Amino acid sequence: MPPKVVATDLDGTLLRQDGTVSDRTRRVLRRLDDAGVRVVFVTARPPRWLAELADVAGSHGTAICMNGAAVYDFATATMTDVRGFAVDALGALVADLRAAIPGVALAVERLDGPVYDPTFATEHPVPADLMRRYIEESLSPDPAHTVGKLLAVLDGVAPAEFFARVEATVGTRAVLAYSGAVGLAEMTAPSVTKAAALARWCESHDVAPQDVWAFGDMPNDLPMLGWAGRGVAVANAHPDVLAAADAVTASNVDDGVAAHLERLLP
The missing domain is CATH 3.40.50.1000 (HAD superfamily/HAD-like)
Structure with a gap:
């Protein structure tokens, strides 16, 4: 059939x-x-x-x-x-990632567009007028700012080791996915x-x-x-x-x- x-x-x-x-x-x-x-x-x-x-x-x-x-x-x-992250839960997750993985660079994909840490490197084009700021400053309860994905990268560390460190830090508070971009940890809210x-x-x-x-x-x-x-x-x-x-x-x-x-x- x-x-x-x-x-x-x-x-x-x-x-x-x-x-x-x-x-x-x-x-x-x-x-x-x-x-x-x-x-x-x-x-x-x-x-x-x-x-x-x-x-x-x-x-x-x-x-x-x-x-x-x-x-x-x-x-x-x-x-x-x-089905995005709850603001408070995401804030705690970001804080824990920064504490557990020094030098980690983060980004979020919000419904209204991305926000990148100033140090976040990406192979994809970034709009010239996109404001880079530490993502903690972008977290908001406004539904338009709902975060669907949290992204993390770390220079100088093998991807497998980096993924293991991210996974150990986030536990069940996020779903860690691998979609093919080497060294990029992609996270969605629990069960997403x-x-x-x-x-x-x-x-x-x-x-x-x-x-x-x-x-x-x-x-x-x-x-x-x-x-x-x-x-x-x-x-x-x-x-x-x-x-x-x-x-x-x-x-x-x-x-x-x-x-x-x-x-x-x-």
């Missing part, structure tokens, strides 16, 4: 290495949309990096973003089902994952897990692939994802998601 919903990660899975969508993938997404199969993008990306994909979102127009912290609607550029957000969205649309096919490449996709009726890894996926998936398709460079779905279509 074909799925009712296709849930796919973006970077490293649906998108090519340069972040573009191939013509083949565009055609398959349009055909799925025409056939009534809902496609939901499920991504670590913040909402500010989603507008550029509006032309391939189809009439469904839905993305679960920030590793499950919110559901983004392409038509209105608004977010629902927001791609899988949890997708499950809520599907329940609200009367879709059972067995009617969902999910695609991914990184460890932060594992709970989602395990929850869905069919979990598919692209060939370039992390070894843990390849081992856990129900099936493996071609790499993102070779349009693996499109190749796996084409057989569903007339």
Whole structure:
């Protein structure tokens, strides 16, 4: 039976290495949309990096973003089902990270945009007019300032050691995820994952897990692939994802998601 919903990660899975969508993938997404199969993008990306994909979102127009912290609607550029950090809890977490890991640089992805520590280095473009300030100054109970993700980096320490130190510090106060950016620790509020957000969205649309096919490449996709009726890894996926998936398709460079779905279509 074909799925009712296709849930796919973006970077490293649906998108090519340069972040573009191939013509083949565009055609398959349009055909799925025409056939009534809902496609939901499920991504670590913040909402500010989603507008550029509006032309391939189809009439469904839905993305679960920030590793499950919110559901983004392409038509209105608004977010629902927001599951961010509580302000006091986040403040305590930030203080503990600074005390336990000297030199750590932090950033937050708020609903209204990012805030970076002055020392936070990122490979992604940062708007020239973006104010850099220590993130403690940006924490606010205003719903528009809700923090969906907390990010941490540390120069001069091996990624595995850094992740272990972050994990030991945050414990159960945050979900620590790895989405492929080397040395970047990404944290969401307790119990906030791609899988949890997708499950809520599907329940609200009367879709059972067995009617969902999910695609991914990184460890932060594992709970989602395990929850869905069919979990598919692209060939370039992390070894843990390849081992856990129900099936493996071609790499993102070779349009693996499109190749796996084409057989569903007339």
